[in-house]
Amino acid sequence: MKPFLLLGTREEDEAARNEFDAVRRHSGLDAADLIHLRVEAEPMPPIDLADFSGVILGGSSFSASSPVKDALQQRVESELQALLHRVIAADMPFLGLCYGVGMVTSTLGGVVGPEYAETAGAVEVRLTEVGGADPLCAGLAPSFHAFVGHKEACTIPPRGAAVLALGDHCPVQMYRVNRNVYVTQFHPELAPSDFVTRISFYKHMGYFEPEAFEQIRDEALAGPVDGRQHLVLSNFVRRFAATD
Template structure:
C-alpha cells in the first residue's frame, strides 16, 4: 500500500475532509506533529505522498519556530525530487518559499466562506469553481518560478498553483466544513475574526450553510489530483 504522511503544524488544523479521497486512492495515512521529537529526523522524500496542513505561524517566524527552517530544507529536497506533495494554507506558503517565492504579510485578513476564480477549467480545481470555500489567512506569496496559477480571489491573486502533476498548493481550506475543530479555529483567533468583519455567530452560520458543499467539492478536487499523479 502507498504511504501518505500528514504534517500537522497545530493540533486543530488536520487533513479533515481530504482524508477520505486520500484513503480511497489507496494510501495508508500516517500523521506527525512538528512538535513530535521524531519529526526532525524524518526524511520527507520517503513517503509516497506528503500533505502539509495549515497553522497560524508564518514562514518568516523561524526564530520563534526553529522547526520551520528544518522542515523547509527537507521539503526543498522532496520538491527537487518531484515527489507528490500537497500544501494547504501555511503548507502552501512553505511550498512557495521552498521553490524560491517570497512569502509575506498581506494587506488584509481574508477570512470566511467565498468562492475563488478558477483559471484553468480543465484542472482539478474545476470542482471548486463557484463554490464558497473557507479562507483563513493574512499572509500571501509571489508565484514561484515554473508554477502555474490555478485560482485567485478578489483580495489575493495567488490562491492556488501547481508545478507539473505532482505538486499542488492551496491557500484556501476546502477540507473544512464538516470538522468539529472549526470551533477551535474561532476560539483560537477572536481578534482575526473581528478584524475580518465577522463574529463567531456569522462564521458558524456560514459554516452551516456552505460547509458540506465546500467539502464535497474539495474531496472531488483532491481525488482528481491524486488520480493524475505521475
C-alpha cells in the same frame, strides 16, 4: 498501497486531531493509509520519500513571513524547508494546505506577505484556464466556494509556477510547481462543520475578532461551501496513490 504522509504543525492537540480527521475523510483515505507526523512535537525523523505515495502539509498557526520567530518555529521551518527541497527536486507528489503556500513560496524564492490576508470565512475561488485543465481540479466548477483564514499569502509566485485558481481579495488561491507539487491557500479539507470546529480553536489568535465567532459560525453553516472543494484532496489521492 503506499501511505500518504501528513505533516502537521498545529501545537493544539485537538486542532491537530481535527486536521488529520478532516484530511483523512475528505481525501477518501483509511486511517492506516495516512501517516500523521506532528513536526512541532519533536524533531523530524529521517524520511524516505520512497516509502510514501505523496506528502501533504497541513495548516499552521505559524506564518512563514513573520519577522519574529521563536525557536520552535525556526526549527520546524528549517526542517520543512530541507524536506521541501528534496520533494521539489524529485517532483514528489505534494499538496500544501494554506501554510504550504507560505513555505513553498518562500523556499522557492517567491514573495509572501500580509497584503492579501483573509479573515476566517468562505470565499469564491475561480479556476484559471490552466487550472481548469489540471487533473487536481477535475470535477470542479469554474467557480466554487471554500473556506479560508490566513494572515499571509503569496504576493509573487515562484518563477515557473502555474497559477491554477484565483480569488477576489487574495489573488493566488492555488498553484503548481513542476508537474506534481501543489499548494492551495484555501482549505480543501474543510466542510462547514469542520470549519466551525477549526475556528473554535483559534478564537483568540488574530484570524477574526472573537466577538464575531457566532456570526462566522452561522454564515459558514448556511453558506455556499458545498463539498466541491474536497475534490482537490480526493483527486490528489486518486492520481498519486502508488502500490508497493
